[in-house]
Amino acid sequence: MLLLMAAALGLASAAVAAAGAAGAVIAHSDPLQSPQWAWIHKELLQSGPVVFDSRVRVTGPAFAEDPMRVPIAFDASALGEVDRIVVAVDRNPIREVLAFEPLRVRPSLSFRFKLEQASPVRVAARTRDGTWHVGSVLVNAGGGGCTVPGATRRDGSWSRTLNRVDARVFPGFGGAAARVRLRVMHPMDTGLAAGIPAFHIETLVLADAARQPLLRLTLHEPVAENPIFSFDLRDAVPPGMTVAGHDNNGNRIAARVSP
Template sequence: MRLAASALLLLFLTGPAIATPPQDPLGSPMWSEMVERVLKSGEVVFDDKVKITVPSIVEDQAQVPVTADARALPGVTKLVVFADLNPIQHVLTLTPGKSAPYVGFRMKVEQGTPVRAAAQTADGVWHVGSVYLDAAGGGCSAPAMARNEESWSTTLGHIQGRIWRDVSGFARTRFRIRHPMDTGLARDNTPAYYIEAVKLTTTAGAPLATLEMFEPMSEDPTVTLMVPLAPGESAIDLEGRDSNGGRYRSQISAPWQNSVVTPRG
């Protein structure tokens, strides 16, 4: 009994040391908390194969273009993007399925902050790429521009999309969903209201990719993904859900021409 208790004590004492994340090269005071809150479990390593790209000059703190690319890393099962010093840190989670672990989008920032892309591989290890985004403040607490338009509710959920063939063999798919993406932090006290999830499938219903979104995504979120699309496929189906239970279903048509579509119900 005493030997078993000693073994349990040793496990308790050594467990946290194994789980301690590596030292952050950007020196963020929130790094350890981000690992615990966003990544939650699994070994964490910094890896140059995970690329996170942000502009050197930010012109609009509510519309900051970001690209997270883990295509150089084999076996990625999940790709998470977060910003350490944002009031709401978690930006999005991509479950690529058969799609490439790549996502381009725009986000809000409240101040200068490290921005991370963390790619989890099948062995449970998180491979993290980091960059410091130098920006002025106010993006997360600014009210949505659409609220200034009386007709904003009539275009809510409308989707514009386009598909291109890519030399990688994937189809580069870009779509925009009209939505205010309210953070709940604006001075006008508008409550949080945002798109929570987007699912892309073939017209036959085969899953292509799933995207979880959070409040820091920019208004009218515009997203680029790399999805597999067989030569005979003529379209991609898209289904979204927001935090008020609203659902948006549309279809982005191929072959490789602009398509502007409205929800089917």
């Protein structure tokens, strides 16, 4: 029994050392000491194994000048194979922002989101062994990003452009084959502004001509109005790329993405 315990301790020590050498910290407690982290770990990461890992690079502003459109970018390429990424905001009334499956694209993404108050922003990337690697950034804000209507809702223009897709393909950089920039026109209502029910895009799938998916996005209410996503293809641009999806009212999204 003592030998087995010693072996187990040795393996655990080796795991901690390996994680530390790779820039990761075994998650016994949240380094940002946020009381909401326990909920995120349980509900969004299903209480899976977690390390706080500097290899998940997250960039955002120190202060959100526009809490309706806070820019955020992340890159988990240093982890190797990643099958799912979850973005959450601890102190938003709706904490889950999006989930990203980078099937044939790099595990990196930039977009904008709504921020209700100063909060940690989490990016959790799951590797093939089931471990969540978490990067974070603190963003300060004046507040109110989730509880006021967006610009197109206020002026009524949202209905004229609903689910229109604009897409562009740019030369890649940093080893990527190409960068794709995708915008979908949608008010992305949170349901928290008086008299306006929740109305948001739920799914987006980028696929090749054979309808094989390149990426999947599951979106939630805190994604910014008329969302714009930028991501990098691993391989050459496939001909006949399309984007498809739907919102929570059943409205369909469908468009071709041209190089």
